[in-house]
Amino acid sequence: MDPTKSIHVDNLEEAHEEMYRLGWTDGLPAIPPTAKLVNAALDFLGRDPQEVIGEVPPKNRIATVEKVVVNSVMAGCLPEYIPVVIASIEAMLHNEFNLNGIQATTNCISPLAIVSGPVVEQLEFNAGDNVFGGGSRANAAVGRAIRLVLWNIGGGYAGEIDRATFGHPGKYTFCIAENSQDSPWGPLHEDMGLPADSSGVTVFACESPHHIATGSGYILSATDVLSVIADSIATAGSAAMNGGGQVLLVIGPMTAQKLANDGYDKQQIREELHQLARKPVKLMKSNKFLNPEHPFHWANFIDQNDDDAMIPALRTPEDLLVMVAGGWGSGSGFNAVCHGWMQAGGLAQTRPIELVSS
């Protein structure tokens, strides 16, 4: 039987079991991709079903519009969401994202999709409380569709080609939105080269979010807040300390307001955290994750015999991605940091989102 061809079942109960038997899902149930649902979504998009988006590694199977739609239907996407899914896939296929490595590595990372701009409100993405959690169909379904594309088209099957030692909860779904309403700064997609008033999706392969409670957002100094965040960025054993690459800082609205009131813009935050987020050689030389000859090793730019020299987790200020999301909280500044995958891949890529006009 050709696994790429459609199948026929008698009823929905049988459909669910067949989808499991055929390996179409990673364990969670999915919406049966009936011809009716798939064709309705294709009609909405108005694109050639056989149009090729690209080849998805590691199996290098072809992502046509139709195959992406099928996976999006399975994920519970409304047809309106699918341009976001397609833009995310196009972004992940950029060479610098190294999707082949992301799909196979023993490290525990997963592509995070960050939606920003007017589309957040138009499609009702959640950018506030529980931004990484449940409660929003748009966040959940778009993230789930991306995962199913990586599974069914890319063939990144857990336990086979995907050798992640611990896996990642975001390998079920991993999509957030930027809280522009509560941000004192420009949007993430503007930092990535798109017009500020456009909509975009940024993909970044990263570890699970680490929550950082910085204390009261109102009475601390900006330096106090950034010092606490810096320590979470420069965690010994993190990908950043071991091999550089990017780190995503998701700043909660209260912290963002505090920093902005103290005169900080995003570039100043990057530069100050570049200085603060460091660990000494005497600690890091005991970590043998990479050998000193490796191109990513800190020994390339720090004297490994100087025990007191400080190694920056952020090799450059620009290695820090900064955005605002999440809820306000009730007295403390709450933030999150997501470490990337050294310089090996998963580097942030952004694509514009063009919704289908109805």
Place this chain on the structure above:
Amino acid sequence: MPEIELYSPVGEEAPRATGIAPFPELGGSKIAFLFNGHVSVLPFWKNLEEEIKTRFEPSDTVTVIKPNTFSPAGPSTIEDLADVDLALVGVCA
């Protein structure tokens, strides 16, 4: 006849060139050793290189470390290896 048609989410494999080049004679040839430099295989890889040099007596060897495990070497690395007769590729994670 079953009532419900389900579209398959599985993508078709992209066509690839097939065929394996014949294994070259190693004696007197230039051999490249290309691997990802993972710390856990440094002793093994060093011994492997020495063994090949001793056993096959290549005219020249070059060692290249690529920066990660699972991805193909980049275009510039491949260009650097353009004049070798055989590249021995290894990875470890």
